[in-house]
Amino acid sequence: MITVEQTRNDFESDIGPLVKSFFPEETVWMKKAPPKDPVTYRLYADVREHSMRLLFFGADGREIFDVSDSAELSNKPEYRNVIKRLLYRSLSAYTGKELPWGAQTGVRPAKIALDRLGLGWTEEEIRSFMKEHYLCSEEKTDLSIRIAKKEYRLLSALEKKGYSIYIGIAFCPSKCLYCSFPSYAVQQYGNLMDDYLLALFKEIEFAKDCLPWELQTVYVGGGTPTALDANRLERLLKKIRDTLDFSHVREFTVEAGRPDSITEEKVRILKQYGVTRISVNPQTMNQRTLDIIGRRHTAEDVKRAFSMARQAGHDNINMDLIMGLPGEDLPEAAHTLDEIGKLSPDSLTVHTLAIKRAADLNIYKERYQAMIPENTEEMLGLAAEFMKEHEYFPYYLYRQKNMTGSLENVGYAKEGKEGLYNILMMEEQQTILALGAGGTSKYVFPAGGRIERTDNCKSITDYIGRIDEMIARKRNFLEKEGGAFL
């Protein structure tokens, strides 16, 4: 356990993740209460108005480093970057490690490049900025710029002011080991589906005309929307199509997600209601891993579900993969890619396992600790090579906290098959109204980069019982901020 003490808490979310990235096996303890486990290192951050000092000690009290720098606390973004660079360089010198993303701890590295492209910066200026400011590696700087250029081109094609709607279906056939989404196993909570849909329909009614712009993308995710039986799925899609104005919708995505939830009837219904993009998510094609992570479907089910979707006429199918699952190494990653290559989906999203606090994988850490792979970076390299060879191009990127190897998730697509919603959401380019349990609506203000959020309850029973309150939160926000926002 590494304890972090600070004279102020302003930089907690910068210091904590950076320390964790250097010592992924350690818990970083930032609370005032005494730590529960034995302490291996202590970091002390002395934050002053015009300067900072970082002291790092070993368990035996020996000083490892004592470094300082200066910046104006009144200019927080700049202060933040100076303190992160100072910490990064000191920890890097001590551990001998370099992190691919350097001192960059944010979840949207491509947004740094995208925003600057919008301001007219040249590629070279962005490259120097990312290297000097965030100490990013050459490879990750290149990836960010490449993705930002693609995003810039795709977003420029959206002419008018628009918004998107996200609809969350919080049910799944079973709960995956690593899941930290709002998701409820059908077997246990299936009896709540009708009440859930009723509440959701109320929210869809509210959303239909609360913004005066073009609705440009609709994304139904979860959970697993296809965990609904065919009848309920059809009712949901009918409600969406009958209520929302689809005249300007450029993309209508439904995450079919779990292959064990896909049937011929459901993929036909998705097509019938004009869904333009679906995902069928294997995560891995290794049966042993699927069993460990609790997916309760086979690799053969993935192939079957994919071919059903193709036969129903779906010509834009995404597949999600995870690198770094318990017990997997390079041969397992190669096998997955090989099997996926035979299916030839239109886009692939390659995730790196992020072990979140709430997920079972973290709760049962002791049981799976020995199975967490160490060479996720090499697996990502293998995936990147595969993408190049099969002409999938990277088009969006994000990072999560507690990611294995301090790496990233990358969306790849064949030319013209990119998921527009993914870019809009990830790069915070337009307002997204989120409906359903656990949804967070994001309101992007036209000026000054301001973004505000309203949250829905995560628990489905709360969502069902408090739906009027969820709607009122959005309504109140829009009434209060109307002038500046609209």
Ligand code: SF4
């Ligand atoms: S399918 Fe996705 S949302 Fe459902 S339990 Fe698994 S990880 Fe969670």
